[in-house]
Amino acid sequence: AFPSLIAERLDRAGAGVEVVNAGISGDTAAGGRRRMNWALEGDVRVLVLGLGANDGLRGTSVASMKENLQAIIRDAKGRGITVLLLGMEAPPNFGPEYTAEFRAAFRDLAREEDVAFVPFFLDGVAGVPALNQPDGLHPNAEGAARVADNVWAALEPIVDEAIAQRAPPR
Numbered sequence: 001a002f003p004s005l006i007a008e009r010l011d012r013a014g015a016g017v018e019v020v021n022a023g024i025s026g027d028t029a030a031g032g033r034r035r036m037n038w039a040l041e042g043d044v045r046v047l048v049l050g051l052g053a054n055d056g057l058r059g060t061s062v063a064s065m066k067e068n069l070q071a072i073i074r075d076a077k078g079r080g081i082t083v084l085l086l087g088m089e090a091p092p093n094f095g096p097e098y099t100a101e102f103r104a105a106f107r108d109l110a111r112e113e114d115v116a117f118v119p120f121f122l123d124g125v126a127g128v129p130a131l132n133q134p135d136g137l138h139p140n141a142e143g144a145a146r147v148a149d150n151v152w153a154a155l156e157p158i159v160d161e162a163i164a165q166r167a168p169p170r
Helices: 002-012 029-039 053-058 062-078 096-113 141-166
Strands: 046-049 082-086 116-118
Touching: 002 141, 029 062, 046 062, 046 141, 053 062, 062 082, 062 096, 082 096, 082 141, 096 116, 116 141
Parallel strands: 046 082, 082 116
Antiparallel strands: none
């Protein structure tokens, strides 16, 4: 999974931080919202928020998904945690209107809440059979490496800043 690949990069860089993968397979934005209290306990500096894919697969109300993601972002920011929002695309089977509304929800949240944003974290992986498991939905090892690259491009400066802030003054 891409969180473990991000953790490996941070370890190689000697960042001295721990990556906690609090994701649960099949979870929705509502489920993530219910877990936020325990997921954000401790010395959390950065939250990579990658929920919404299962909402899209289930045809969940975009307004409901957005409300749950917004609550998570606001809770994290209220605790002084920097947020990186990972955008997702809805499958086309719910029609172009739903797909457009779904995509816009992530873009609008990033703008409204002033958080870092990866527009589509599965970019270059989704829909590519060679980069996905047989289910066609979940990246295989090579696909996860590409997802990690997509996320790392936005995450690296955030982590660098979080580490610099905790460093003792010289």
